[in-house]
Amino acid sequence: MTKVVKIGNVLVGGGNPVAVQSMTNTDTKNVTATVEQIKNLESAGCKIARISVYDEACVESLKAIKSLVKIPIVADVHFDYKIAIGSILAGVDKVRINPGNIGAKWKVEEVARVAKDHGVPIRVGANAGSIDESYIKKFDNPVDALVQSAIDEVNTLESVGFGDIVVAVKSSDPIETIVANEKLSKMTSHPLHIGVTEAGIYEDAIVKSAFALGHLLYEGIGDTIRVSIAGNPVEEIGIAYSILQSVNAFDGPEIIACPTCARTEINVEELAREVKKSLADVRGKIKVAVMGCVVNGLGEAKGADVAVFGTKNGGVIYMDGKMVSTVSREEILPALKNLVLEYLKGEKKFENDKARN
Numbered sequence: 448m449t450k451v452v453k454i455g456n457v458l459v460g461g462g463n464p465v466a467v468q469s470m471t472n473t474d475t476k477n478v479t480a481t482v483e484q485i486k487n488l489e490s491a492g493c494k495i496a497r498i499s500v501y502d503e504a505c506v507e508s509l510k511a512i513k514s515l516v517k518i519p520i521v522a523d524v525h526f527d528y529k530i531a532i533g534s535i536l537a538g539v540d541k542v543r544i545n546p547g548n549i550g551a552k553w554k555v556e557e558v559a560r561v562a563k564d565h566g567v568p569i570r571v572g573a574n575a576g577s578i579d580e581s582y583i584k585k586f587d588n589p590v591d592a593l594v595q596s597a598i599d600e601v602n603t604l605e606s607v608g609f610g611d612i613v614v615a616v617k618s619s620d621p622i623e624t625i626v627a628n629e630k631l632s633k634m635t636s637h638p639l640h641i642g643v644t645e646a647g648i649y650e651d652a653i654v655k656s657a658f659a660l661g662h663l664l665y666e667g668i669g670d671t672i673r674v675s676i677a678g679n680p681v682e683e684i685g686i687a688y689s690i691l692q693s694v695n696a697f698d699g700p701e702i703i704a705c706p707t708c709a710r711t712e713i714n715v716e717e718l719a720r721e722v723k724k725s726l727a728d729v730r731g732k733i734k735v736a737v738m739g740c741v742v743n744g745l746g747e748a749k750g751a752d753v754a755v756f757g758t759k760n761g762g763v764i765y766m767d768g769k770m771v772s773t774v775s776r777e778e779i780l781p782a783l784k785n786l787v788l789e790y791l792k793g794e795k796k797f798e799n800d801k802a803r804n
Contacts (some may be wrong), residue, residue, distance in 0.1 A: 452568050455495050455519025455540035459613065459670045460638030465696050466671040468640070468685040469680040470497040470523065474660045475505040475512075481514045484680070491582035491684035492727075495671065497521040497543060500534050508535040521570065528554035531701050532561045541613070543570040546600035547577035555600065559609040568611035569604060573597040574644050579642055591629045593618065598634055605723030612637045613671065617644035621659035628663050635658045638670035645675065657690050664694045699778040700787065703751065704737040704786045711739030718779065722755075725780045731791040733784070753786050755779055766790060 451461035459466050469488050473480040473500050485496045500506060500522040513520055522534035522542040530552055531542050535558075542562060547557055562569050573596050577588060582592040584647050593616050604612055606728035614637050617629040624643050632639060646652035663669050674683040674690070691697035704719040705711075710733040721735040726735065749768040756763055761775040764787055774782045 448636075450636050452613055452638050454495055454521070454568055454590075456615075457519055458608055459640075460463045463670070464564060464698075465664065465669060465691055466490060466494040467684055467691070467740050468495040468497060468521075468671055469493050469683045470673070470675075471499070472569050472680055475499055475501070475508050476513075478508050478511045480509070481512055482614060484510070485516045485520075487681050489516070491681050492688060493518060493684050495519045495521060495541075497523050497673075499523050500530055501525070502530070503533065506530060506533040506537050513538050525549070528558050531540060531558045535561050535565050535567045539567065541568045541570055543572045544574050545577055546571060546596045547652055549580050555603050556607045559607045562611070564606075566611075568613060569603070569609070569613060570613040571597050571600045571638060572615045572640070573617070574601070575623060576618070576645070581599045586588045589618075590623050590630065593623070593627050594634070597631065601635060601637065613640050614638070615640040615642070617642050618643040619643065621655045624659045625662050628668050633666045639668060640671040640673070641669040642673040642675055646677075648677050648722075651683065652703060653686055656686065657693070660690050661689075661693055664691065664696055668761065674772070698732060700731070702726070702737065703734065705739050707739050711757070712759050713739060713762070713776070715739040715757065718755075718757065718762075722779055722783060725784050726787060728792070729784070729787060733787060733791060747777045752790055753783065755783055 449460035452459050455461050468696050469732055471481055471484050473484050475481055485567055488496055496518055498520060519540035521543055522539040523543045524531040525545055525548050534542055552722060574594055575593050578592050578596050582596045586592040597614055599615050601612055601614060614635055619626045621643050628639060628641055641660055641663050642657045646655045652675060660672055674685055674686045676683050680739060688697055692701055702719055702723045704715050707715050715737060722737055734751045736754035738756035738758060754765040762779045763783055764771050764775050772782060
């Protein structure tokens with residue numbers, strides 16, 4: 448099990464829930480736009496937000512941004528160690544530095560000393576595209592070069608007594624990402640942040656991230672995650688939670704839906720999206736099926752905890768494979784949510800009764 452690192456009010460590592468992260472794509476100097484995007488990310492379920500800090504003016508903006516948002520803020524710093532130190536002094540909750548470009552060893556050590564004095568964790572974020580040339584020449588395998596560059600940076604931080612470290616090794620190649628993190632997990636006990644960097648546009652990013660991150664999480668590797676999508680970062684959050692849910696690492700409703708056919712009597716996609724949104728604030732392990740007709744609906748109702756299948760006039764709702772009610776289209780969402788909440792309360796009561804026995 449990895450160590451625990453405290454990032455603002457979020458604990459990562461040590462068996463804590465996997466924290467979903469994202470990164471703003473607004474100009475950090477535009478405080479209003481950046482704060483708005485961070486709040487949108489938080490509303491979507493983001494637990495930690497990273498922002499680019501590329502010059503002194505960005506450092507000044509950090510103070511205002513920090514005062515206006517609730518979730519932890521990570522300063523993403525490249526090239527200039529003074530910017531990293533300035534970000535720490537401005538009150539960020541974590542600093543991300545890249546071992547491929549932050550500079551000489553003494554600069555990293557200086558950042559570590561200031562971070563230690565202010566209780567700010569550091570994420571060592573090594574990317575395949577920015578490894579120092581010396582590692583490329585030393586290793587034939589790019590994965591080994593990537594991992595060793597991260598480990599050497601960790602060793603530098605630890606050499607000055609700094610231990611609040613999160614490590615990330617990312618590649619745009621999902622297989623390299625998997626192998627690199629598997630190797631890294633055997634070489635350090637620090638929490639790991641996992642993700643596929645430069646994963647591409649929406650559908651490509653989803654496929655690459657689901658493959659790599661799902662694989663790693665299934666192996667028990669990964670304490671925080673980010674799905675990198677070229678576009679609106681808010682879209683990353685829902686995908687990240689879907690990946691977590693696919694490996695039973697998220698305690699929320701699982702929504703399944705039929706692929707539809709000519710027998711479908713309702714708009715399944717529309718209803719499934721409405722159901723997912725309606726249950727977004729619900730916590731607990733439960734499978735909810737949204738089906739388009741009775742052909743698969745009855746069968747799925749038996750496999751799901753709660754199910755609805757559409758009819759011309761509305762829907763039929765099942766719980767534990769038994770029909771509960773017939774409702775109109777307008778009544779489906781409130782009826783389904785009430786049933787889900789009842790089910791989870793009953794499950795909790797059952798667990799408590801079991802515990803007493």
